[in-house]
Amino acid sequence: MSSLQEKRPADPVVEEPTEVKKQHVEYPKGVAVLKAEYIIQTPVNDNRSNEYDDDEAEGGERSKGDGNNNNNGGGKKRRGQNKNRDLRQKKEEIRLCSTLLDPDNIKECNFGAEKCRNSHNVEEYLASKPADIDGVCPVYQAIGYCPTGLKCRWLKSHYVEGKLLRKEAQDIKQDEEVNKISHASKDLLRKKKYDFKIANQVIPYIDSQIQNEENLEKRKDNEASFVEAPFKVSEKKKLYLKDAKIVSPLTTVGNLPYRRLMKTLGADITYSEMALTIPMLQATAAEWALPKAHKSEYPGFGVQIATSKHYQAAKVTEAIYRETTSVSEINLNCGCPIDLLYRQGQGSALMDQPAKLIRILKSMNYSSGDIPITVKMRTGTKDNKNTAISLVDRIMKENDVAAITLHGRSRQQRYTREADWSYVGDVAKTVKEWNEKKLDDKEKSDTQPTWFIGNGDIYTHEDWYNAMAIDGVDSVMVARGALIKPWIFEEIEAQQYLDKSASERLDMLKTFSNFAIEHWGSDEYGVGLARRFMCEFLSFTHRYIPIGILERLPPKINQRPPLWRGRNEMETLLGSTDYKDWIKITEMFLGKTSPEFQFTPKHKSNSYEKS
Structure with missing residues (x-):
């Protein structure tokens, strides 16, 4: 046994x-x-x-009118x-100018009180606010002061006789969120002046590998001039995912406060929500907010991106490498079933274009510095037509990824019917065989084995251990199971069902609430x-x-x-x-x-x- x-x-x-x-x-x-x-x-x-x-x-809606209400891959209308x-949340009718947030530290307004669009009348603003929320401000309690000052909804807990309270210096906590891109870098991206030192060499090199007659001569020139990225695959950070408790990338619900909660409940690995490469290259604030993480998530935090072009992947990967400090891996999404992304050639559409997928993975590996590249996919795009084995076989042959995650459903299947763990086992066997070949290959024996992660319908400790017992499965990623039952990793650790009381579940929601206020203000x-x-x-x-x-x-x-x-x-x-x-x-x-x-x-x- x-x-x-x-x-x-x-x-x-x-x-x-x-x-x-x-x-x-x-x-x-x-x-x-x-x-x-x-x-x-x-x-x-x-x-x-x-x-x-x-x-x-997994993928989920991204914004109003994003195509998420169209027909799915099976041709059936999505009802209900x-x-x-x-x-969108409505803002206050009377908004206080940010220069007046702290009465003891009033700053000069760039526009002047008369021209400023926000109010400079503190008394009028305070009178317009709704009644304060009872209790202590979660932010003040956590870090020792409240950056929102007079705007705080718990203001009475740290505002006494016209002064904002602030704890002693030794009790003040520094910002615990990491991976924030600088304003200067965002400005360079927005103006298309960002210096992609690695990507600008990688892109023509990858272009030259597209096999057709018209670029054979150009390919030779590019190969001769290409300067290899400073990190080889074997020199990147080492991932260790054996038996790891992993929370899947989750759009909308997989936000920073939720991931932080999951870390308190036993998760080892977390991922950002799926970020799209075009908005990131355009320096969209909402998209660059996605790689942000709490310091408790690192090491073990991955950033997931979706793209359809290798040149976009190269640039975004390099930007993440240069602009963030706490990223353990960059994950390529090849499983998102959203119609809009699929039509654009992103997400699960890449499974039908293996050559393009390989180019994207190569460009990411060459541009990611010392950050390893991983990939997440489904069994295929259509029911009864699994393609993951042939695709994984090709990826492993190229030796491009540190880990492969397989969700045991096709794109067309979405979440109907149970995940196919028999097929997940077949893919795991393929990865294991390639890892064994690496050990026998002197040129590749110094590279780390590729981890294989199974995914789909993990809701109990029994589901987790049954999946882990499959030969070749190194660990299991949990998605909906960790949303419906956030304490699932506690059950896995205890190896038994935990009948959580209503009060215990409320405590988890309270923790999430506090983390959310710390994050959003x-x-x-x-x-x-x-x-x-x-x-x-x-x-x-x-x-x-x-x-x-x-x-x-x-x-x-x-x-x-x-x-x-x-x-x-x-x-x-x-x-x-x-x-x-x-x-x-x-x-x-x-x-x-x-x-x-x-x-x-x-x-x-x-x-x-x-x-």
Whole structure:
């Protein structure tokens, strides 16, 4: 028996009832079976649906009108979505000039009080603010002062007799967020004056490798003039992913506060949300915010990018290498199923263009300095037509990546049906065979083996250990399982089901709330963003069915429960499918919702009106 098999638990903490085992009851497929006392009759006028739309868990919507509401790869219309969600937060009607945030440190306004678009009347501004939120400001509590000053929604906790409180110097914490690009560098990118010292050599070299007659002569010239990047693949930072607890790149919900929470709950590896190369080259602030990380994430933090062009990949990779300080790997997204990206040749579309994919990976490797390159993909783009093995075989032959992650579904499949772990095992075998060839090759024996990571439907410690028992699988990446059940890595470590109480789950949400305020700010705008992203988080966590009310184990990630009540009111509230209840939960930590706050759930089944 392998060591992994020895580690697996013999029995879960919560066993299914003996009488169920004896009766061999057959249950409907896809239905979570609950104990009878927790099931409630669905009212006739209750139009709630048990459908889940999980595209946002990998790739997800990016902005209004991004094409995410179009038909999917299977030609079927995606139903039940709230299309064209407007998630922009309204700003204050009276905005205080930033020069007046700290009464003890008033600065000179560049525009002057008369011409400034913001208010210079402090008393008028303070009178216009909504009532302060009860409790201590999370930012003041965390770092010893509050940078938002008079704009803080918890102002009374650190504003006494006209002065902002500030802790002693030794108690002040420095900024703990890393990977912030400088204003000067963003300005150079915006003006197209950034000096891509490596990429400008890499791009013509990669261009020359495109095999056709018209560039054979040019290829020879470029090969002769190309100066190799300073780091070879074998000289890059070493990744160690064996048995690592990995959180998948997650768009929208995989933000910095969420990742920071996951680090407190046992995660070893985290990834940024997917960043697009064109907005990064245009120095878009929102896109360059994605590589930001909390210092607790490094080492073990990866930046994921999506692109369709090797020259864009080379430039962005070099920019990340030069402008960030705490990146362990740069990951190429070859699995995103979004229609817009697919039509642009990005994400999973690269799986149908292996030559282009190889060029992109090479350009990234040559331009990333000492940061290793990894890749994440699906089984293929179409159902019943898996292409990952042939693609991985080609990637391994080129020796271009430090790790390969495979999500066991095709693009067309999206999240319908279970992940194909049998095929994941076949791909793992291919990677293992290539790693063994490397060891026998004297020229490549000094390179690090390529790690292979499986992904798909990991929701319990049993799922994780079953996947880890597959030959060639070095670790397992968790996506939706870590959104619905954030303590999944604690279960893996404990090797048993953990029946978390409602109060324990609320504590996790409180931690997320504090991290969110630290990240987005304690003013009205920051509170609005924190509330919005907590609602996005709750759109997954509400799907958790407490172990103690289940009639049968193990729970499955795609099982839908009948309408149920929890063991107490708070557990019932945490399981509500109504987004208005999610907002109610946010008010426990972020104060009463302002009239200006906007949130529309992604799926219509979460938007029903109570009778």
